Amino acid sequence: MNQNDEPIITIRGLEKSFGTKEVLKGINLDVEKGQIIGYIGPNGAGKSTTVKIMLGLINEYVGEIKIFGQDISNGNVEYKKKIGYVPEVAEIYDNLTGREYLTFIGELYGLDYDAADEKAKKLMELFNLEKVYDSRISSYSKGMRQKAVIISSLLNNPDILFLDEPLSGMDANSVMVFKEVLAELASQGKTIFYSSHIMEIVEKISNRIILINDGKIVADGSFDKLKEKSMEGSLEGIFNELTGFKEHREIAEEIVSIVQGV
Numbered sequence: 001m002n003q004n005d006e007p008i009i010t011i012r013g014l015e016k017s018f019g020t021k022e023v024l025k026g027i028n029l030d031v032e033k034g035q036i037i038g039y040i041g042p043n044g045a046g047k048s049t050t051v052k053i054m055l056g057l058i059n060e061y062v063g064e065i066k067i068f069g070q071d072i073s074n075g076n077v078e079y080k081k082k083i084g085y086v087p088e089v090a091e092i093y094d095n096l097t098g099r100e101y102l103t104f105i106g107e108l109y110g111l112d113y114d115a116a117d118e119k120a121k122k123l124m125e126l127f128n129l130e131k132v133y134d135s136r137i138s139s140y141s142k143g144m145r146q147k148a149v150i151i152s153s154l155l156n157n158p159d160i161l162f163l164d165e166p167l168s169g170m171d172a173n174s175v176m177v178f179k180e181v182l183a184e185l186a187s188q189g190k191t192i193f194y195s196s197h198i199m200e201i202v203e204k205i206s207n208r209i210i211l212i213n214d215g216k217i218v219a220d221g222s223f224d225k226l227k228e229k230s231m232e233g234s235l236e237g238i239f240n241e242l243t244g245f246k247e248h249r250e251i252a253e254e255i256v257s258i259v260q261g262v
């Protein structure tokens with residue numbers, strides 16, 4: 001196997017506990033260049049934990065992770081230069097303007113100020129944010145902030161993009177643009193690791209879906225392949241089936257009866 005055929009991410013025997021709580025119980029995964037992975041699972045399943053370990057934000061774990069062929073525990077953080085990350089909750093610098101924030105991030109990635117400014121400005125225009133480029137981020141709406149975070153994750157032209165619920169707050173037009181951007185990036189060989197609870201979108205954009213439950217991978221394949229193995233026609237149905245969740249109606253009825261009982 002030559003170097004170009006090597007998986008871009010390899011995870012072997014990944015285990016992670018917080019105190020006595022075992023969160024990841026042996027994750028094994030090879031991700032190929034150009035894949036859009038939909039990484040899904042119930043609340044608390046360990047999706048963000050897996051991503052944070054890959055980003056080097058959590059250092060203590062059992063198992064081996066290679067990104068771009070390098071073991072990430074070797075102390076060399078160079079690989080991070082080729083990664084983009086949109087966290088579920090972004091701490092962005094409210095008192096900075098869009099321009100200040102994005103050029104700052106661009107410079108952290110090694111771009112010079114003018115290159116970062118030009119790129120950020122063009123991307124802000126394409127996301128309809130040109131008018132607020134010089135306004136403080138504290139004045140942005142939720143969706144506007146989210147777009148600024150997405151732009152910041154793209155400034156370094158990353159080879160792997162980790163997205164944790166990236167569309168929250170974004171309007172339908174922007175979602176449409178962003179979905180196309182992801183498909184286009186993947187077609188150019190970028191790898192996308194996409195975590196979300198919006199099953200309709202995961203179903204549409206991912207060419208490979210990985211479902212974790214109780215710390216283990218319980219499904220891995222294209223949406224069509226998962227459908228073949230299931231009685232369910234939608235990803236939402238497959239998700240319910242594989243996570244053993246059947247009581248939604250009973251739970252809903254109980255909630256309503258408690259609400260009405262006050």
Ligand SMILES: Nc1ncnc2c1ncn2[C@@H]1O[C@H](COP(=O)(O)OP(=O)(O)OP(=O)(O)O)[C@@H](O)[C@H]1O
Binds near residue numbers: 023
């Ligand atoms: N720093 C931490 N300290 C202690 N427990 C943690 C920590 N981070 C995560 N956990 C626990 O690990 C489990 C997995 O959390 P994680 O955030 O990875 O889940 P998730 O699959 O991303 O969930 P969600 O869909 O709700 O975002 C949860 O039980 C959570 O409480």
